Amino acid sequence: MSLDFLVGFTIFMLALIMVVSMVPGLLVGLQSSGIDYDAVAYRTGVILAEDPGWPVYPPWEMKTDAYKDEIERMGLAASKETPNILLSTKVDAFFNSFFTADDYRSKAIFGDIPYSYNFSLRSEDYNYATGDPLPPGYGYIRRAVKIKEPGxxxxxxxxxxxxxxxxxxxxxxxxxxxxxxxxxxxxxxxxxxxxxxxxxxxxxxxxxxxxxxxxxxxxxxxxxxxxxxxxxxxxxxxxxxxxxxxxxxxxxxxxxxxxxxxxxxxxxxxxxxxxxxxxxxxxxxxxxxxxxxxxxxxxxxxxxxxxxxxxxxxxxxYDYDNVTIADLKPAVLEVAIW
Structure with missing residues (x-):
């Protein structure tokens, strides 16, 4: 009886191992191979609208082409305490600077694959855009923001x-x-x-x-x-x-x-x-x-x-009594990823 039990248990374990190893292959056709571009766009929008970027001081937008490798993130927020309030100097640097497509991917999108993108900021006073033309299908996020301008x-x-x-x-x-x-x-x-x-x-x-x-x-x-x-x-x-x-x-x-x-x-x-x-x-x-x-x-x-x-x-x-501080300017930040 002991020998029969040992042989039977061994055959059972071998069969179980074979079944377990075959299950992933059986389910591979049911797994989704698509990328959730909306999630990538949402994450990128959060970085741009809620993070001031890094380094903070001297801020990343002061870096020249020779020192852009020192930039780790290109956030646009005035500070971490002011989500959705963007600083005009950061906006100008982000859209009107020397950054390449790889810079935007590595310092704003943070993707493991080379995503295509289109960033835009629109308002009565701002009309910025950078990236590729939009294809038929893409991930998308839109955020209502305000722009802080210098006094x-x-x-x-x-x-x-x-x-x-x-x-x-x-x-x-x-x-x-x-x-x-x-x-x-x-x-x-x-x-x-x-x-x-x-x-x-x-x-x-x-x-x-x-x-x-x-x-x-x-x-x-x-x-x-x-x-x-x-x-x-x-x-x-x-x-x-x-x-x-x-x-x-x-x-x-x-x-x-x-x-x-x-x-x-x-x-x-x-x-x-x-x-x-x-x-x-x-x-x-x-x-x-x-x-x-x-x-x-x-x-x-x-x-x-x-x-x-x-x-x-x-x-x-030059203080709060004598400097005219402009009202925050409303704008719409749009991020498209594909």
Whole structure:
């Protein structure tokens, strides 16, 4: 009886093993070989609309072509705390940059196969698209989002700033001051925060003619230079030091300076009679090595000798009282994958 049981049990186990090994082959025709493109599109939409990408600071959108390998994710959100609120600088970099199809696949889609794609962002103010034309069938996701745009300091004749009394022969220095401890106040939500590390600093001076010296019948004043100075108030005996910079080289990746509508470098030594516009890009701010305690001064120096042609001098605070913050712009983000 023991020998018969052993033989029977052995035959049973061999038969069971054969059956188990044959079952996957029998069911292979019932398994789905398709890819859920909707799921891939949904996952990609979540990355774009809810993640700021990586690295966060300096943010990935500042990377140039030579350093794009340092980018791990291309998220568009202003922060992780603000899903579906996108940052305009990230949007511009994502759609108007040097990225290849492989970059989008590896840094936004994260697929194991070479997916085709089409990304678009549409609104009254935005009309972006990148990728291939849509085929008859594809995975798709649409998300309602809002766009956060950088604030602007519009300085006109009625703007308030602390004027200083100078000797008639002294150059006039007009300072725009950014106190990072105030701007990066955690109590201000990321959707409305002024963050020069990730957004351009936009300074527009209009009605400049009203600051001219009327007694000297001045028609313009000479802007000698625009310089950057920083201070750390937390160190003993804090003081402002000038930031080394390529002041005499125009570089639109770092800044743009316009005098009466004409572009210039930061040492124009040229007359201005109506307007000045300076846009300091986050790339420039990142190389200034500023932190949450820093104070940044942007100094406009006017010098025409005796008599000075303008009386514009003093300090203007670039803060939540003086900077105009645009309303969030509604838009639709669409992701198609196939």
């Amino acid at each position: 602007v300091a519009n300085i006109s004749y009625n703007s308030s700033f602390n004027e200083t009394t100078l000797d008639p022969s002294e150059p006039r220095v007009f300072t725009v001051r950014l106190d990072f401890s105030q701007l990066l106040d955690p109590s201000v939500g990321p959707a409305y925060r002024i963050d020069p590390r990730t957004e351009p600093v936009n300074i527009t001076i209009t009605e400049f003619g009203r600051y001219l010296n009327a007694t000297a019948s001045a028609e313009n004043a000479t802007l000698r230079d625009v310089t950057f100075w920083k201070m750390d108030p937390t160190v003993p005996m804090p003081r402002f030091t000038r930031i080394p910079f390529s002041y005499n080289t125009e570089d639109p990746d770092l800044y743009t300076l316009s005098l009466d509508g004409n572009s210039s470098d930061l040492k124009p030594n040229a007359p201005v009679n109506s307007s000045i516009s300076l846009v300091l890009k986050p790339v420039a701010t990142s190389i200034f090595t500023l932190d949450q305690n820093s104070v940044l001064d942007i100094r406009f120096t006017f010098d025409d000798g005796v008599p000075q042609r303008t009386f514009m001098n003093g300090t203007y605070l």
